[in-house]
Amino acid sequence: ELSRICQWVKKQCASFPERIVGISCASSQNQVEKIVPRFPFGVCAHWSSLLLRSRMSFMARTVARSLVQASCRGIHSTGAVQTPPPPAAAVKDSSKEGRITCTMIPGDGVGPELMYAVQEVFKAADVPVDFETFFLSEVNPVLSSPLEDVVRSINKNKVCLKGILATPDYSHTGELATMNMKLRNELDLYANVVHVVSLEGVNTRHKGIDTVVVREQTEGEFSALEHEAIPGVIECLKVITAQKSARIAKFAFDYATKHNRKKVTCVHKANIMKLGDGLFMRECERISKLYPRIEFEKMIVDNTTMQLVSHPHQFDVMVAPNLYGNIIDNIASGLVGGAGVVAGSSYSAEHAVFEPGARHTFAEGVGKNIANPCAILLCSSKMLRHVNLLHYSQMIFQAVQDVLKAGKVRTKDLGGQSTTNEFTAAVIHNLR
Numbered sequence: 001e002l003s004r005i006c007q008w009v010k011k012q013c014a015s016f017p018e019r020i021v022g023i024s025c026a027s028s029q030n031q032v033e034k035i036v037p038r039f040p041f042g043v044c045a046h047w048s049s050l051l052l053r054s055r056m057s058f059m060a061r062t063v064a065r066s067l068v069q070a071s072c073r074g075i076h077s078t079g080a081v082q083t084p085p086p087p088a089a090a091v092k093d094s095s096k097e098g099r100i101t102c103t104m105i106p107g108d109g110v111g112p113e114l115m116y117a118v119q120e121v122f123k124a125a126d127v128p129v130d131f132e133t134f135f136l137s138e139v140n141p142v143l144s145s146p147l148e149d150v151v152r153s154i155n156k157n158k159v160c161l162k163g164i165l166a167t168p169d170y171s172h173t174g175e176l177a178t179m180n181m182k183l184r185n186e187l188d189l190y191a192n193v194v195h196v197v198s199l200e201g202v203n204t205r206h207k208g209i210d211t212v213v214v215r216e217q218t219e220g221e222f223s224a225l226e227h228e229a230i231p232g233v234i235e236c237l238k239v240i241t242a243q244k245s246a247r248i249a250k251f252a253f254d255y256a257t258k259h260n261r262k263k264v265t266c267v268h269k270a271n272i273m274k275l276g277d278g279l280f281m282r283e284c285e286r287i288s289k290l291y292p293r294i295e296f297e298k299m300i301v302d303n304t305t306m307q308l309v310s311h312p313h314q315f316d317v318m319v320a321p322n323l324y325g326n327i328i329d330n331i332a333s334g335l336v337g338g339a340g341v342v343a344g345s346s347y348s349a350e351h352a353v354f355e356p357g358a359r360h361t362f363a364e365g366v367g368k369n370i371a372n373p374c375a376i377l378l379c380s381s382k383m384l385r386h387v388n389l390l391h392y393s394q395m396i397f398q399a400v401q402d403v404l405k406a407g408k409v410r411t412k413d414l415g416g417q418s419t420t421n422e423f424t425a426a427v428i429h430n431l432r
Helices: 002-013 041-053 058-070 111-125 147-157 179-187 242-258 276-288 301-310 322-335 374-386 390-406 420-429
Strands: 020-027 030-037 100-105 129-133 159-162 191-197 210-216 226-230 233-236 263-268 295-300 317-320 343-347 352-356
Touching (some): 100 147, 111 374, 111 420, 147 159, 147 179, 159 374, 191 242, 210 242, 210 322, 242 276, 242 317, 263 276, 263 322, 276 295, 317 322, 343 374, 352 374, 374 390, 390 420
Parallel strands (some): 100 159, 210 317, 263 295
Antiparallel strands (some): 020 030, 191 210, 226 233, 343 352
C-alpha cells in the first residue's frame, strides 16, 4: 500500500516543476526513501483534503499526508526531512555576516500558510534572519518535533516567531497541561503583551484605540490543577502567588515607563475572590508606589469588559491575571478588526516569543488561501525590532500599513475578497 501511496503522490506532482528533495520515511527497522517535491502550503492542504476523500486506509492516509506536509518548502524541520549537508568550504558563519537565527514554530490551522507569507516577505526585503523551524503540534503528533528540541532551540536563539497551537482535549488520558502551557513553563514566559491599536484603513466602530494588555500566564486558572473529587464533582484550583503577582506588576509598570504610557489599570475580581485576586490587587498597588509618575487604578473585571467596549480610550496599560487577561485581549482585538490584525508577544527574563495576539487557529480556513497574514507580519516586525533590526522592522510595518490604508487588497475578515497570497504580494510590492 505504501507503494500505491507514492505512486499517488507522484501523479499529483506531475504538473509542478518544483525542485525535488528526498524524504526518508522510517518504519520500524526499514527506511523507505521516496522522492517528493517542495510545494506551497495551499497545495499541501488541497492534497490533504483529497486524501481524506480517498479510499485509502487510515494508516495509509496518515503516511501519505506526512509525506506531503513534510515536503512543503522545508518548513517542517523534523527528523523526517533528510537533506545532504553542504561541503565544509560552503558553510558560512552567519554570525560573522551579521545574520540572526530565530526559532520558528508554524503552529496549527492556517499557521503554516501564514509563516510561508512571512518567509516570502523576509526574502523580498532581504532580511538578515535565518529561521530554525520546528513543527510543534498536539493535533498532529506524527510530524511534531519533541518539545525538548524546541525549548533547546529557543534557549539558544533567545527569540522565536510562533503560530497558534491548537489545544485538543486529552483529559481522558490524564494529561491536562497543553503544549502552550508546557512551553510557557519550560521557558518561564510569564508576561504576555498584546498591543491593541487601531490600524488606518480597517473599518471599526471605535477609532484611535491604543491599548496594551499585560497578562500573567504561568499561574492562575491555567495551571492544569483539576481533579474529580467524586464522580460528577470537579475541583479546579486557581493559584496566585505574591512573587509572580509582583513580577507581572513590575513588568507592566516598566513597560509603561519605557513606552511613555501614563496609566496602568489592575484588572481583578477581589470583591468576590478576596484572597486570591485580593493578593494580586495588593501586590499591584504596592508596586505602583515605586512609580509615582504613572497613574494607577483598580477595576473589577466585569466592569472592565463593559468599559472596554463602550469607552475603550480610557485604557492605556492593563495588567491582569491569566484568565482575565485572556478574555480582555480577545475583546480588545475585536474592537480593532479581529484576530487577523493584532500582534502579541510573550517574555521571560531571557526569551521573547512573538505570536498573534488573539489565539485562533482558524482551522476551517486551512488550504483555502483566505487567512489574513497581517497579524503574523506585524509580529515579525516586532520581532525584528526586538533584535535591533529597526530598518527592516519599520519597512515591513509600513508596507502592511500602506496596504491596509489603500484598501484595495483586503482579506475576507476585513470585508474584502483578496487571498492570503494576494495580500502577501501587495505587502511585498509596498516594501521600500
